[in-house]
Amino acid sequence: MPVTEVNGARIAYTDTGPRDAPVVVFGHGLLFGGWMFGPQIAALCTRYRCVTLDWRGQGESPATPGGYDMDTLTADALGLIEALGLAPAHWVGLSMGGFVGQRLAARHGEVLRSLTLLGTSAGAEDPGKARDYRRMAGVQRVIGVRPLLPRIRPLLFGPAFLANPAARPVLSAWQRRVVRLDRTGLRGAVHGVADRPGVETELGRIAVSTLVVTGADDVATPPVEARRIADLIPAADLRLLPGCGHTSTLEQPAAITALLEAFLGRLRRLPGQTAGA
Template sequence: MPLLTTSGAATLAYTDTGPPPGRPDAPTVVFGHGLLFGGWMFRPQTASLSAEYRCVTLDWRGQGDSPPAAGGYDMDTLTADVRALLDALGTGPVHFVGLSMGGFVGMRLAARHPKRLRSLSLLATTADGLTPARARRFRQLALVHRLVGIGPVRGRAAAMAFGASFLGSPESGPVLAEWERRLRRSDRAGIADAVRGVAGHPPIAAELGRVTVPTLVLVGEEDTSTPPPVAARIAARIPGARLERIPRAGHTLTLERPEAVTSALRAFLATA
């Protein structure tokens, strides 16, 4: 996996499919993952969309295959990391797809750096920040994971990350096994810093009126972390945003209902 070293001395892992054969000028789609995951959570989407687009994924600091950094786990610094990657790859404006934590970054990009984007897709995310109670739960998760790993909190984390229909289906077994395997090989300090970065991130809702690029808001109907009313508030604040609900999907809808998510993205990107 290629690596990018930022001006702040952070090392970031990313993937890049390159332009599709015969389409050197194809638009680029950049995917930003959710907490406790990596760019791999978009594997079904990049595998399908890479026939039409250049697809790039980025692992946030301390997650996936990106090693821990000395600091910079706040959303503003992660937004700067995306800008550094776009500059390094020479992509020009991109379609940005952000899930949960990736959506926090995507909204900042769209509101503050509109010339960087062609469109914005927000999946299972919130513009409101975390409630104090939810932030406390995240900080407790960070502490436990830092000290002893994912084992003691695996069930609670899985219930936050996945919907009931998916967890009750046989299809969940391989996905959950890969998710846990990747978490166990990650640096626990980096994961803890990432969790604390999410716990303390400020809201961006007041800036959404400045988003001018075409925007798609996707939410799983079984998402208990960022439920449909949260997605509806985002769509209501962004002029012209399109809101779609994915049945039988929870927070990690790209892996729970990959075909439905890919279909929604393909239809939106074709018109954005």
């Protein structure tokens, strides 16, 4: 993967599709990387320039001594968009990528064309969950993440997906990747999520078209969180996926791809928009 330096961090990214096409930037969830959007990029990359970035200490981006808070990651995303000349771009963010997307749209809306939020929240982390996340982050720092995977899987994947034998290759691929992550970087990433402040008061400033999607079986960011976001962002479109957990791009890739194609396609057909908008 190519790497660019942003805000003192080396950020790994992918850049797929025609350079003169509308840009879609994908921000991944905690314990993943840009690879989690592979099915969507495969479908979109003939008509869109698809860019992923890996957050500090995750995916292929090296760990840094600090800077895992959501404000710093938002600055990283903005820096990558500016460094690659991607603005204005469509942002698609899942969970952690959604935390960043909301901040980016509220504070730097000029660099975005639209916002898609998948399985995410506008509020601070639930205190009980935050304590559990910090505890697990400390444990994995000492013994690694592998012993914790039985506790982590039900947070990231829905029961229907976990029970489906066809899901085993995806789960195996995720496990192979997550056990390789730098322990210090992973601890920082988890604390960045657990300690984040809410941004509910900022969402009214988001002016770009917004799609909010949640899995009905998402326990990490339950559907009530998506409904709250949709209520706070003017004219946001809310969609619920039955039988889906937190990691919708991998659990129901065809459904997410169809929603994105329809949403982005509508924006291209808006009056006053050019064919490449």
